[in-house]
Amino acid sequence: MVEQRLRSGFIRFDYSGHGESFPGPEQFGETHPGVWLEDARAVLDKLTDRPQILVGSSYGALLALHLAAERPAQVAGLVLASPALELDSRAWALLTAAQQRALLGGSAATIESGLIDCDTEVQGPSAVKIHFFREGRRLALPTKPGSVQAACPVRILHGSRDKVVPLESSLRLVRQLASDDVTMTVLKDAEHRLHRPRELEALAAAVLHLWGQLARRSS
Numbered sequence: 001m002v003e004q005r006l007r008s009g010f011i012r013f014d015y016s017g018h019g020e021s022f023p024g025p026e027q028f029g030e031t032h033p034g035v036w037l038e039d040a041r042a043v044l045d046k047l048t049d050r051p052q053i054l055v056g057s058s059y060g061a062l063l064a065l066h067l068a069a070e071r072p073a074q075v076a077g078l079v080l081a082s083p084a085l086e087l088d089s090r091a092w093a094l095l096t097a098a099q100q101r102a103l104l105g106g107s108a109a110t111i112e113s114g115l116i117d118c119d120t121e122v123q124g125p126s127a128v129k130i131h132f133f134r135e136g137r138r139l140a141l142p143t144k145p146g147s148v149q150a151a152c153p154v155r156i157l158h159g160s161r162d163k164v165v166p167l168e169s170s171l172r173l174v175r176q177l178a179s180d181d182v183t184m185t186v187l188k189d190a191e192h193r194l195h196r197p198r199e200l201e202a203l204a205a206a207v208l209h210l211w212g213q214l215a216r217r218s219s
Helices: 002-006 033-047 059-070 087-094 097-104 130-138 167-176 197-218
Strands: 052-057 075-081 109-111 126-128 154-159 182-187
Touching (some): 033 130, 052 059, 059 075, 075 197, 097 130, 154 197, 182 197
Parallel strands (some): 052 075, 154 182
């Protein structure tokens, strides 16, 4: 949709243990957010040669924010869909005390809630190990106003019926961002996965509008 309108290409990839990257050297339970951030860094560093608009959904939004802070010259803008910024802490709270003890002892725990989804029918419910939570905490964003150092334009889309990530999380992110150019759109009746046609249209429109804004600035 976006590719046809822009007459330009884009890069789409699955993190280690997800989608077409599963099964692979690391299954989902053996990977963690630190590995996924390395995947994203590698794609940005090795496959692009100009500043990019990064589109991140759910946990991918958190990783996109880290890239924007780490590599400001390579990131022209962000479009974040249902950003999941505290996924590890929310998932930990859903575990039983026995599951938490098992994780701390080196075993895996299965998350049934839909908070963690490896996007593959083969894997089934998502099994995670303690490094998922430790790396998630390591990548947690600072919470003070203006403390998230993404200086580029940011567009946030969030569904009003998102049961995985509260709408208030994105409202807090607006305050946390250092950028002065931040817009948040609430999609009525949309859930966490923005997959229905009108939701995908809204996402494509956000990318296209941001691309046009950046193109006008550079002309």
